[in-house]
Amino acid sequence: MSKPLPLLTSPAPERRDAARNREALMTAATALVEEVGVRGVTMDALACRAGVGKGTVFRRFGSREGLMGAVLNHSETEWQAAVMSGPPPLGPGAPPFERLLAFGESRMLLNLRHAELIEAAGNPGARSVGALSFTTMHVRYLLSELQVEGDLSYLATALVAPLEIIVLREQVDRAHVPMGRLVAGWSDLARRVVGVT
Amino acid sequence: MSKPLPLLTSPAPERRDAARNREALMTAATALVEEVGVRGVTMDALACRAGVGKGTVFRRFGSREGLMGAVLNHSETEWQAAVMSGPPPLGPGAPPFERLLAFGESRMLLNLRHAELIEAAGNPGARSVGALSFTTMHVRYLLSELQVEGDLSYLATALVAPLEIIVLREQVDRAHVPMGRLVAGWSDLARRVVGVT
DNA sequence: TGTCGAAACGGACCACAGTCCGCTTCTATT
DNA sequence: AATAGAAGCGGACTGTGGTCCGTTTCGACA
Incomplete structure (x- = not known):
């Protein structure tokens, strides 16, 4: 044979120096966010801290939003793992409706904790494949387990929407609604959507 | 009497030159947004167009977000008037549930139309008192008219949440959900929250 | 109409996100 | 080991958001 043939390794295997820099950048980014807060992180400082040039930072992350999205993704992934294979009631094992309630509360807390990061990451595909x-x-899956009828995709979106940070901020920061009421309210919403218990 | 006595005109009556500049700025801003799009508007260009200094722009609006918020507010106010005192079914006169459905569709379309502006205005109190x-x-009012029981404030928030631009963008731009399905989905959601018909 | 304090003005100035392009480093091939 | 071409690098440079502060304008009072 003459050419390596792209095979399954479609998107090129990434050079070693590039990989090293990527890791250095992620480490530096995480540390900086912790040290000076999301707002305090400048792209210059990040580049300097990671010991690379500014161009490299933008090559890797595309923009400030992309960077924040990448940092966010890291934490997000852990949470997804907890949902997919962690202990009940969030993870599998509990009855679907209990899982749904656990999901709501857990997601609410997570979004509030990551508020700054989420906002800095913006809307774009930053939160990568989502x-x-x-x-x-x-949620769509849980609804189907619960035998709910109707446009499950839409209903799932409708249940997730009030957990978005922009909505939570309005309630917590502006209206000073206590957490307990948020959790109770969302549970009630879920009950109505699912159709009693 | 010796002092003018603040009377009811509490927050100082605004100087005439200030008022003139404010109006010039709003006009210029609206025109610029129309001409070059939200993204194309720079604060320098705006200041120049309105014939004032850059400092003045920031004095009035505080930030780019504040400016966009002000422009947005203008359109928003018209819509609020339509809801409060326009023709049915959006305005008063129709039965509450019909008003609710009309509200959902109308708000959905409005948010999609103003997408760019809303995003540029950011989250802060920009959309002024809201x-x-x-x-x-x-929505809370309509729910009470419909004799719905429970935490009406929360349920109202939950109904409004899926109409937020960030959620709509996800559905329309990424998932390519057709408008008809969005409207139908939201109507179904409203029905479930209100509790059958 | 002259004066005075306060509010508003405006443009020079600064910081930071993002671009550009010549240079370096890697990997594949012989 | 030498070579060639591509992938990656990095820092000087640009454009724009936002600040600062000396100057101007306003309007109240005498």
């Missing part, structure tokens, strides 16, 4: 997609898919 | 507040209040 925070929103994953959560919606999961 | 786009979100107004919509939520209105």
